[in-house]
């Protein structure tokens with residue numbers, strides 16, 4: 163069976179997945195909207211009556227919201243639905259693991275490989291990332307029981323399906339569907355219409371679903387993906403081979419790469435920047451600038467939560483996610499002025515891209531730069 167078709171929840175598993183997806187959609191959607199209403203219609207007016215002004219900071223809004231039973235119910239449901247998501251995905255993975263391992267091994271060892279896999283057993287995963295379970299994924303992104311174990315990647319894939327459905331408010335999403343990868347392609351063509359990339363790199367590519375969309379959009383280009391996680395890039399390589407595209411995957415730190423200067427015409431990332439520490443983010447952007455060819459495009463898409471563009475209620479819920487739900491770098495990223503980071507990396511002010519773009523029912527933060535030719 164093709165790797166893309168292996169992750170098929172059995173009937174009872176599928177109904178649990180659908181329940182968790184629906185619960186998440188409700189909690190992240192309508193329930194969160196009720197927090198806005200509570201704040202605007204009750205908490206903020208009560209504060210104003212007492213102080214003669216509206217709450218002015220995240221701290222003041224947090225003081226009002228976090229003690230309220232509705233907020234506490236929202237928080238409990240966010241936390242429990244996250245647990246349920248990992249349980250539901252884990253149940254399916256436990257059942258299909260032997261077939262996944264067999265198929266991934268065949269694809270990785272195949273004779274007619276289109277791309278490549280370069281692991282670095284000496285790579286030390288930098289702190290604080292090494293010890294964090296991002297999204298509270300059990301075992302985190304890096305855990306591996308032997309070199310062939312891709313459970314971390316399967317959890318990513320399965321949970322991505324449940325989470326994708328919840329985020330887009332649809333009943334089901336195909337795990338590994340490169341929605342953001344296709345968005346990257348569209349954005350790149352819009353921002354740099356004449357760019358025909360010869361070499362492309364994705365930073366923090368994870369299981370590589372989005373990298374596949376890049377390779378499909380520019381079939382003549384040499385496409386590379388890098389990530390710190392060995393199980394994730396191993397799976398990414400098998401996934402690309404299974405999709406019949408040639409992609410070169412590397413276990414590598416985006417903040418300490420070894421590609422030559424000016425090597426890539428297009429460097430991209432998808433929700434990589436908010437999942438890494440401030441220091442690594444700055445060094446990764448500097449590396450990206452170094453690796454970018456003259457006339458090349460650096461294009462990152464990420465969460466749209468800069469405080470100047472985000473309501474106080476959303477800032478408070480985000481702060482809660484940082485403290486409790488496996489998003490330790492989220493607020494640090496939101497509070498970072500990316501334009502400044504990109505200029506420190508080497509871009510001139512007029513080369514920097516820094517904008518919000520519509521993304522379904524919400525928006526996404528798009529930033530990077532076009533290096534002068």
Ligand SMILES: C[S@@+](CC[C@H](N)C(=O)[O-])C[C@H]1O[C@@H](n2cnc3c(N)ncnc32)[C@H](O)[C@@H]1O
Nearest residue numbers: 303366367368389390391415416432434437438
């Ligand atoms: C939230 S995941 C996103 C993965 C993928 N871009 C996607 O959208 O599915 C963030 C990824 O960044 C990787 N990462 C974090 N810090 C990194 C670094 N310094 N160098 C390379 N990868 C890194 C993690 O291992 C993880 O796979």
